[in-house]
Amino acid sequence: xxxxxxxxxxxxxxxxxxxxxxxxxxxxxxxxxxxxxxxxxxxxxxxxxxxxxxxxxxxxxxxxxxxxxxxxxxxxxxxxxxxxxxxxxxxxxxxxxxxxxxxxxxxxxxxxxxxxxxxxxxxxxxxxxxxxxxxxxxxxxxxxxxxxxxxxxxxxxxxxxxxxxxxxxxxxxxxxxxxxxxxxxxxxxxxxxxxxxxxxxxxxxxxxxx
Amino acid sequence: xxxxxxxxxxxxxxxxxxxxxxxxxxxxxxxxxxxxxxxxxxxxxxxxxxxxxxxxxxxxxxxxxxxxxxxxxxxxxxxxxxxxxxxxxxxxxxxxxxxxxxxxxxxxxxxxxxxxxxxxxxxxxxxxxxxxxxxxxxxxxxxxxxxxxxxxxxxxxxxxxxxxxxxxxxxxxxxxxxxxxxxxxxxxxxxxxxx
Ligand SMILES: [Zn+2]
Numbered sequence: 001x002x003x004x005x006x007x008x009x010x011x012x013x014x015x016x017x018x019x020x021x022x023x024x025x026x027x028x029x030x031x032x033x034x035x036x037x038x039x040x041x042x043x044x045x046x047x048x049x050x051x052x053x054x055x056x057x058x059x060x061x062x063x064x065x066x067x068x069x070x071x072x073x074x075x076x077x078x079x080x081x082x083x084x085x086x087x088x089x090x091x092x093x094x095x096x097x098x099x100x101x102x103x104x105x106x107x108x109x110x111x112x113x114x115x116x117x118x119x120x121x122x123x124x125x126x127x128x129x130x131x132x133x134x135x136x137x138x139x140x141x142x143x144x145x146x147x148x149x150x151x152x153x154x155x156x157x158x159x160x161x162x163x164x165x166x167x168x169x170x171x172x173x174x175x176x177x178x179x180x181x182x183x184x185x186x187x188x189x190x191x192x193x194x195x196x197x198x199x200x201x202x203x204x205x206x207x208x209x210x
Numbered sequence: 211x212x213x214x215x216x217x218x219x220x221x222x223x224x225x226x227x228x229x230x231x232x233x234x235x236x237x238x239x240x241x242x243x244x245x246x247x248x249x250x251x252x253x254x255x256x257x258x259x260x261x262x263x264x265x266x267x268x269x270x271x272x273x274x275x276x277x278x279x280x281x282x283x284x285x286x287x288x289x290x291x292x293x294x295x296x297x298x299x300x301x302x303x304x305x306x307x308x309x310x311x312x313x314x315x316x317x318x319x320x321x322x323x324x325x326x327x328x329x330x331x332x333x334x335x336x337x338x339x340x341x342x343x344x345x346x347x348x349x350x351x352x353x354x355x356x357x358x359x360x361x362x363x364x365x366x367x368x369x370x371x372x373x374x375x376x377x378x379x380x381x382x383x384x385x386x387x388x389x390x391x392x393x394x395x396x397x398x399x400x401x402x403x404x405x
Contacts, residue, residue, distance in 0.1 A: 017283055017286065020283070020286070021279050021282075021283055024278070024279045024282050024283075025279055028275055028278055028279065029270040029271070029273075029275070030270070032270050032273060032275075033266040033267060033269065033270040034266075036266055036269055036270070037262075037266050042269070042273065046273070046278070049278075050278065050281050050282050050285070053282045054282060054285045054286060057282075057286050058286075058287070131261070131265075132265045132268075132269075135261055135262060135265050136265070139262075150262070151262070151266070153227065153259075154259045154262045154263050155262070155263055155266055155267070159227075159229070160224075160227065160229045175223070175224050175229070176220075178223050178224075178227070179220055179222075179223040179224070182223050182255055182258060182259070183223075185258050185262075186254055186255060186258045189258060189261075190254070
């Protein structure tokens, strides 16, 4: 049975580097995936993910154990990503809390097909790759805080409670940020799919003809 | 058309996450039963989420993690107990030997000490043997690069010195929140003093 996080944290705290190594191995893929969604570049995502773990170790004494280790880890991860984006100068304006162009209007585009198009199918691999790139581009257009919350929700499946704790925002803000982040990505993907032959993204006007 | 669904549409995202209250959920599901366009929106939201998940999970799965952990471990500093604990130890050693070895015992480089020592009468009446300072409270301000350490004696005096925190990256730490759960700032404040 794998040792639980808190036990490993305690061991790492008392100087056991092997225990910390186990924590790194346990979370490296997840932390990397979030970092990749945030900074886009694979090489940089790897660096950021490593940096996040180094910071986690440096501040182990500040981890109180009143939240789970992973919410703390993701908090440091997203903050490290945001720092990198700011250093890079590609951070989106802080004032953009909501994008007016999205408003309350969720596109009704037929994105149901999107999921299946991303499945691994050799015939579709070119399209799949292109869709992946479009998704990354769409993500990159979100304000960084919206990007972070969307990734944590979709990749890690974090509850609103955990998201609120991790990002230090009220639950109501979690809800509205997630909505706006999704609506914007969906809109951007719908615009893209509308132009791809064979995928027939429908703009407005309802689903099918029933 | 979208206007009529305004409230509903906002709830779709939370519904997808299973975060609506039971009552709101029942109401929303009733609406969904009769509204194909909201069903379409919900399906689209779900598709975007799935697409994101697949995209990044596939990339993380394909990434090469060889040397990743080793790279992290190589960048770790040996873990040291918090400054407060190091102070406790150093101070008790200092009391025993009464030599000047306090700084050495703290494991701090001499250069890291920026300023030393303000003695402040804090106006508390002496109890116990005077002249025997003992460590009553140590606090460090974890957020600052230069951390004040406050040491209160039994007579109510306080010694404050500043330590250039060697663990702390000086300028580029960026977002404060990347150091969560920090200890509160020290409460003792100088009321003026003499050296
Ligand atoms: Zn509707």
